[in-house]
Amino acid sequence: MNRKVMKFGGSSLETIEKMQAIATKIEKEALQGTQIVVVVSAMGKTTNQLISLAKQASQSPSKRELDALLSTGEQVSISLLSMMLQDHGFKAIGLTGFQAGIKTSGIHTNNRIDDIDVSHILKYLEDQHIVVVAGFQGQNAAGDITTLGRGGSDTTAIALAAKLDCPCDIYTDVTGIYGVDPRLVPNAKQLKMISVEEMKEMAFLGAKVMEPRSIDIAQHYGVIVKVAHAHIDSEGTLIVKEDMMEHRPITGCSVLEKIVLVNIQHLPASMTLIANLFVTLANEGINIDMISQTQGSDGFVTLAFTASADDLDNLESVLRYLTHDEPQVIIQLDKNVSKVSVVGSGMRSQSGVAAKLFQLFADHEIAYKLITTSEISISYTMSKEHTNHAVQVIAQAFDL
Numbered sequence: 001m002n003r004k005v006m007k008f009g010g011s012s013l014e015t016i017e018k019m020q021a022i023a024t025k026i027e028k029e030a031l032q033g034t035q036i037v038v039v040v041s042a043m044g045k046t047t048n049q050l051i052s053l054a055k056q057a058s059q060s061p062s063k064r065e066l067d068a069l070l071s072t073g074e075q076v077s078i079s080l081l082s083m084m085l086q087d088h089g090f091k092a093i094g095l096t097g098f099q100a101g102i103k104t105s106g107i108h109t110n111n112r113i114d115d116i117d118v119s120h121i122l123k124y125l126e127d128q129h130i131v132v133v134a135g136f137q138g139q140n141a142a143g144d145i146t147t148l149g150r151g152g153s154d155t156t157a158i159a160l161a162a163k164l165d166c167p168c169d170i171y172t173d174v175t176g177i178y179g180v181d182p183r184l185v186p187n188a189k190q191l192k193m194i195s196v197e198e199m200k201e202m203a204f205l206g207a208k209v210m211e212p213r214s215i216d217i218a219q220h221y222g223v224i225v226k227v228a229h230a231h232i233d234s235e236g237t238l239i240v241k242e243d244m245m246e247h248r249p250i251t252g253c254s255v256l257e258k259i260v261l262v263n264i265q266h267l268p269a270s271m272t273l274i275a276n277l278f279v280t281l282a283n284e285g286i287n288i289d290m291i292s293q294t295q296g297s298d299g300f301v302t303l304a305f306t307a308s309a310d311d312l313d314n315l316e317s318v319l320r321y322l323t324h325d326e327p328q329v330i331i332q333l334d335k336n337v338s339k340v341s342v343v344g345s346g347m348r349s350q351s352g353v354a355a356k357l358f359q360l361f362a363d364h365e366i367a368y369k370l371i372t373t374s375e376i377s378i379s380y381t382m383s384k385e386h387t388n389h390a391v392q393v394i395a396q397a398f399d400l
């Protein structure tokens with residue numbers, strides 16, 4: 001029996017009309033005799049609106065309550081879509097994350113899926129139901145509702161496909177994966193396929209089209225993922241184990257906007273002190289990304305690092321403690337930065353990508369700050385006003 005997970009993102013479900021069109025799309029697949037599990041996000045900008053409501057209700061909303069609140073967005077979608085499918089004569093059932101057996105752990109608002117008990121889903125599939133699961137949510141061991149972090153419906157969908165041993169279609173508001181966000185570069189080129197390794201790197205480096213952890217799961221469990229438009233028939237882009245095409249040096253360019261850059265001058269050159277600082281940051285759940293340390297001749301070091309802007313409140317409180325303990329430090333917290341990265345597995349075997357980038361930035365007077373590399377990517381932080389220009393020149397130079 002053929003089986004498939006179909007995931008629909010928020011913009012594809014913005015209105016009742018769009019949801020009706022999606023119901024029709026699902027029904028076409030079901031009529032082919034395929035067992036269908038649908039994963040839905042909240043309608044349109046619902047999650048943002050719920051976050052904004054929480055912020056109006058409380059200065060620092062409890063994350064447990066926030067999870068319960070945010071999960072309601074996806075519950076609206078499962079109910080409405082199931083009603084539509086039923087109206088059209090199909091057997092359908094909407095399941096919350098908990099009802100779908102999604103067990104999670106971790107920090108509220110950023111839980112991870114530990115396991116999924118799919119017995120409930122399988123029972124309904126065997127009984128010819130289209131099963132509509134609320135994305136982005138689960139339940140922890142304490143019985144509380146949890147959410148998986150922004151964009152987490154992708155994770156729900158791919159984790160379900162892994163567990164149900166079937167492929168996963170991700171339907172969104174673009175026709176597939178492009179070398180660069182088509183909203184930034186309107187003539188960007190769509191990729192027929194992309195290796196899971198490159199997709200993961202692009203996603204972690206900011207390509208919003210896929211939630212990065214979902215690609216991790218796809219890679220680990222070998223889930224075949226296709227990304228396509230929810231409302232326009234298109235071939236889409238296949239995320240494959242290995243792209244068999246000859247490797248280009250650069251496959252894509254990603255931008256991460258939500259980062260902050262911290263620069264700490266006059267920090268005593270004590271390895272214990274620096275270790276304690278990073279331990280404190282880690283204990284606060286702050287994910288540090290780029291790090292640079294330069295040693296002065298005066299017994300002090302300058303330390304710079306980037307972190308997610310989502311962790312700003314926690315970060316500021318750690319830095320306040322540091323100023324209290326080490327009053328001589330000079331701290332600059334730069335919120336006006338973004339990270340522009342190029343990604344390509346061809347970089348492993350081809351040299352000259354960094355040289356070309358440095359030349360491009362010099363020619364176009366694009367100033368950058370911290371730089372980091374991985375085996376298959378190079379990232380530059382820069383002031384936000386340079387971001388668009390940098391992306392345009394990269395896209396042109398590398399034909400993305």
Ligand code: ADP
Pocket residue numbers: 008009010011012041151171172173174176177178179180181182183206207208209210252
């Ligand atoms: P959904 O609501 O369906 O989850 P998202 O807004 O999370 O959709 O992701 C789709 C968006 O991702 C697109 O509208 C596009 O602007 C953006 N995007 C960023 N990088 C890329 C890329 N390389 N290819 C395609 N889309 C991209």
Ligand code: ASP
Pocket residue numbers: 009010041042047048073135136149150151152153154
């Ligand atoms: N509704 C959630 C969000 O906006 C989850 C998702 O869309 O994937 O982040």
Ligand code: MG
Pocket residue numbers: 009151154208209210211
């Ligand atoms: Mg998304």
